[in-house]
Amino acid sequence: MTEPKKMAWSDVKNVLSEKEKKELIQLIGDLYRLNKDNKTFLHSRYPTGEVSLESYYKKISDALYPPITGRRSVNFSAGKKVISSYFKATHDIVGKLELMAHYVEMGTKYTVEYGDMWENFYLSLERMFEKITEELDSQPDGIVDHFLPKLEKIVDMASGMGWGYYDTLVDLLCDFCDRNGRELSLFED
Secondary structure, three states: OOOOOOOOHHHHHHHHHOOOHHHHHHHHHHHHHHOHHHHHHHHHHOOOOOOOOHHHHHHHHHHHOOOHHHOOOOOHHHHHHHHHHHHHHHOOHHHHHHHHHHHHHHHHHHHHHHOOOOHHHHHHHHHHHHHHHHHHOOOOHHHHHHHHHHHHHHHHHOOOOOOOHHHHHHHHHHHHHHHHOOOOOOOOO
């Protein structure tokens, strides 16, 4: 006996294209009520006002800076998923950069508070920091001007951390500044 064919998106799309507007709105309402992620996605995709990053910040904070008393470990993939979900819903690069910077900041804050971490902990934060600088390469001056102090603050927080973390962040930020003709205030007296 053969198994029934799995439905692909094209099959679903064909079915949906035959539905009336009212039925589609009902379906979206059902999906909205189904779970919190759907609600967040729809609010981000179709904002009725300014999209707030607060719920995204909170999720990243919970993933990268969990309370030590809760016996939960740092969850890098959950933090990355929040950033990805936000960007898929909004296509807002500035919001994405804000969340990426928050990701690195929370991970750095965690190790400042709880001590030296394992190598892959730092590598994950370094990769995200590098992605921020790469994204900023193609952004206008106003956006770069907004983010450069945040990145300098993160680098400053990382001073003295293990596994070459601080040195890597300094190198990444200096490389970014060299590529973009920027000066760092980090090393000024």
